[in-house]
Amino acid sequence: MxxxxxxxxxxxxxxxxxxxxxxxxxxxxRSLDPFSVVQNPFLRFDPLIFLTNPRSDLFLIASIAGLxxxxxxxxxFFCGWVCPMGTLMELxxxxxxxxxKANPAAIHASPKSFLxxxxxxxxxxxxxxxxxxxxxxxxxxFHPNVWIVRILSRSVLGLVxLGLVxLxxxxxxxxxxxxxxxxxxxxxxLSRVSFLRLGIERCSxxxxxxxxxxxxxxxxxxxxxxxxxxxxxxxxxxxxxEGFQYGPVARAGKSTLRASRRAHxxxxxxxxxxxxxxxxxxxxxxIGGVVASIGVLSKPGxxxxxxxxxxxxxxxxxxxxxxxPGVVDEASFLRRxxxxxxxxxxxxxxxxxxxxxxxxxxxxxxxxxxxxxNGCDYRCQACQLVCPNQAIPLxxxxxxxxxxxxxxxxxxxxxxxxxDKKPCSVCQxxxxxxxxxxxxxxxxxxxxxxxxxxxxxxxxxxERCIGCGICQAACPxxxxxxxxxxxxxxDSRAGSGRRASMRRATRMLIS
Amino acid sequence: MNIGDASSRQGVARLRGDLFSRGGERxxxxxRRLGIALCAGCHYHCxxxxxxxxxxxxxxxxxxxxxxxxPASLVARPDVGIAVGADYEKAVTKAIELVGGxxxxxxxxxxxxVKPNIxxxxxxxxxxxxxxxxxxxxxxxxxxxxxSKVYVFDRSVANSRLTYVTSGIQKAAEEAGxxxxxxxxxxxxxxxxxxxPDARYLKETLVNRYVLESDxxxxxxIAKNHGEAGLTLAMKNLMGITGDQRGKWHWQLDDAIADxxxxxxxxxxxxxASSIMLRNGPTGGSMSYLKRLDTFICASNVVSAxxxxxxxxxxxxxxxxxxxxxxxxxxxKASGYSVQRSSV
Numbered sequence: 001m002x003x004x005x006x007x008x009x010x011x012x013x014x015x016x017x018x019x020x021x022x023x024x025x026x027x028x029x030r031s032l033d034p035f036s037v038v039q040n041p042f043l044r045f046d047p048l049i050f051l052t053n054p055r056s057d058l059f060l061i062a063s064i065a066g067l068x069x070x071x072x073x074x075x076x077f078f079c080g081w082v083c084p085m086g087t088l089m090e091l092x093x094x095x096x097x098x099x100x101k102a103n104p105a106a107i108h109a110s111p112k113s114f115l116x117x118x119x120x121x122x123x124x125x126x127x128x129x130x131x132x133x134x135x136x137x138x139x140x141x142f143h144p145n146v147w148i149v150r151i152l153s154r155s156v157l158g159l160v161x162l163g164l165v166x167l168x169x170x171x172x173x174x175x176x177x178x179x180x181x182x183x184x185x186x187x188x189x190l191s192r193v194s195f196l197r198l199g200i201e202r203c204s205x206x207x208x209x210x211x212x213x214x215x216x217x218x219x220x221x222x223x224x225x226x227x228x229x230x231x232x233x234x235x236x237x238x239x240x241x242e243g244f245q246y247g248p249v250a251r252a253g254k255s256t257l258r259a260s261r262r263a264h265x266x267x268x269x270x271x272x273x274x275x276x277x278x279x280x281x282x283x284x285x286x287i288g289g290v291v292a293s294i295g296v297l298s299k300p301g302x303x304x305x306x307x308x309x310x311x312x313x314x315x316x317x318x319x320x321x322x323x324x325p326g327v328v329d330e331a332s333f334l335r336r337x338x339x340x341x342x343x344x345x346x347x348x349x350x351x352x353x354x355x356x357x358x359x360x361x362x363x364x365x366x367x368x369x370x371x372x373x374n375g376c377d378y379r380c381q382a383c384q385l386v387c388p389n390q391a392i393p394l395x396x397x398x399x400x401x402x403x404x405x406x407x408x409x410x411x412x413x414x415x416x417x418x419x420d421k422k423p424c425s426v427c428q429x430x431x432x433x434x435x436x437x438x439x440x441x442x443x444x445x446x447x448x449x450x451x452x453x454x455x456x457x458x459x460x461x462x463e464r465c466i467g468c469g470i471c472q473a474a475c476p477x478x479x480x481x482x483x484x485x486x487x488x489x490x491d492s493r494a495g496s497g498r499r500a501s502m503r504r505a506t507r508m509l510i511s
Numbered sequence: 512m513n514i515g516d517a518s519s520r521q522g523v524a525r526l527r528g529d530l531f532s533r534g535g536e537r538x539x540x541x542x543r544r545l546g547i548a549l550c551a552g553c554h555y556h557c558x559x560x561x562x563x564x565x566x567x568x569x570x571x572x573x574x575x576x577x578x579x580x581x582p583a584s585l586v587a588r589p590d591v592g593i594a595v596g597a598d599y600e601k602a603v604t605k606a607i608e609l610v611g612g613x614x615x616x617x618x619x620x621x622x623x624x625v626k627p628n629i630x631x632x633x634x635x636x637x638x639x640x641x642x643x644x645x646x647x648x649x650x651x652x653x654x655x656x657x658x659s660k661v662y663v664f665d666r667s668v669a670n671s672r673l674t675y676v677t678s679g680i681q682k683a684a685e686e687a688g689x690x691x692x693x694x695x696x697x698x699x700x701x702x703x704x705x706x707x708p709d710a711r712y713l714k715e716t717l718v719n720r721y722v723l724e725s726d727x728x729x730x731x732x733i734a735k736n737h738g739e740a741g742l743t744l745a746m747k748n749l750m751g752i753t754g755d756q757r758g759k760w761h762w763q764l765d766d767a768i769a770d771x772x773x774x775x776x777x778x779x780x781x782x783x784a785s786s787i788m789l790r791n792g793p794t795g796g797s798m799s800y801l802k803r804l805d806t807f808i809c810a811s812n813v814v815s816a817x818x819x820x821x822x823x824x825x826x827x828x829x830x831x832x833x834x835x836x837x838x839x840x841x842x843x844k845a846s847g848y849s850v851q852r853s854s855v
Contacts, residue, residue, distance in 0.1 A: 378632065379677065422762045425738040425761065436794075453832075456739075
């Protein structure tokens, strides 16, 4: 390929990267606005994330199919041209890494590493693909663009990861992309059969292509590893004989095949490569399965495993965590949630936080609500709107306002009305349901030094309460007298036919 | 054509009508129309004599001086003006005109704080918050009276990032030129601690500095039902200028409301009773709780305004202890005040 075209392609690629990086930063900033309807496209139009919540959204399916089709034509372009993590890695490499120099002494000594030919990313991919069908998905810990969101939200986790990215640049380029990234591995597997390839047609064995950031170009065998080549056009122009050719596989592949035949005699390595690659995926899948089972078993025990595996649609779950509004099915929530924590960022009341290990591996980093400072606003749907995977289902406002998060109950020995006979109806006042879920069970006329007053005893109407927690946050007593709980919700559900039917109706609306 | 005394008298009347009454209902509009007609005739058919000019000048400057010195003695204004009209902006303007017009309250160069009720994340049609059209009309009027700055804010009970937007008030007020900002962070720059040793409940409280340092404080509540206070009207609206923990106020709410109103006097009160919320307040949440009245109540004190607004709910001030507390504290008359009604 001509140098001029290579330079042009590289410039185009940098522009493309800049545009997509700007897009992810923009969507992140927009997601901080509770009224925003923008979802992170890198988490929405993603084949791996789609696996966690397959749904019949034609636009979404068409987009992902388009992405895969494009990969089947062009090769693994996503990593080099689109992926913000790829861009971040490249920026980090640009700052911290020293490009490999062609070292004539090393040229003949070092064949391509086995780990580049059969990257551990394949194992990760296998593990991820298996585990996405369980509640302990590994995807949240390995998806590059979830990490980008964590970095943008400046969470400790994200900053540690960013530090690791910078650190990795001292040891080599795009180490995440070459060895770990399951999304890259998926696109890599697809690009093994892509129509267009980058091949080496002529070679002077100078070793200039050793600078390939993905370690994909191998002049010894005169081939490029299609599953690693991200079409970066970064170094190809330094090839003194203009030997690189990007074209249909027949043209690009012929010389490669010839080259490999020459290198290995009559031995055709493709069969062995296929077997090793397959074994990698299979092994990964087994690891994924084991990890997923360990995750499920870690805390709740065999009974829960049983429930999660054999009745995944069940709404019954003994978790005591409050999930974001609209989540009724704990199991599918945990399966779908990719822990990007966009919801944490978008919640204007700041009541969503990431769960630590206290609720087991299954809930790690998944969002839950706390009502210490504030409750879930009755008309706000920020988390539903921002969730890129509909783990928090996007409901209509009316549905959201009917879907309970928990159930409030009053501890009379803490309530100033019951205990001290002081007038206080803050919980009733702030209760947002149109027919208030907090009513005055009885009223009493009382006297005090400043004059007569009405003492109104608050009481929760179970059927109306949606457990938004606003009353809990507003309670002015020294020890909060009204608290929302999941357990009360489960208990009341057992006894209340109306509530159960309301819940069923809600579920029908959602699914 | 005789251009003697009659014509110059009409000239003054015209001046008075245009400069001071802004619409001049109380001047007698027929009189005014006549004046304009005659005067227009003057311009075409004759020149103004020196004597005539001097007379007019002296008369108008005397009138001006008198207006400055004894505003109430020359024009008997009602204590409360009530305007009814489906066009909110017109009705608001009318209600304010009835009690003297915005120029009686806002002087050129004044900084004005307009304090609507933006307590809840609720859209305008549910009437849990002051109607944005009302806020916009008032901000417009303030700027017409040459206010230098108009601030609009409320310390919402719900999240103000949501309430300001959902209520439509932020957009409406900003369009009219007001500065809208959030006051949720309790800082020393935003709130000042004041002490009231003779208060019944609030011996000490935090009050918004913008309110304390403004020239004119305009109180623009929406009339609605309220669990503990009975009704939330103009006096209760002042809960939004404090930086205290308001939850505990509820333990002695009537006294707290009266106290904060003694600490901060509302120079102008306009109660939005366009649709009053009859039950399940203060949050509401359904149109079925509303009663449409298209009414706006304007007064220069909170007590009389609240009494009139309470009457719309069929409640007497004796039902609402905080109004009586306010009357006792001398904030305004709970009875025996004059009311003028008008519909537009």
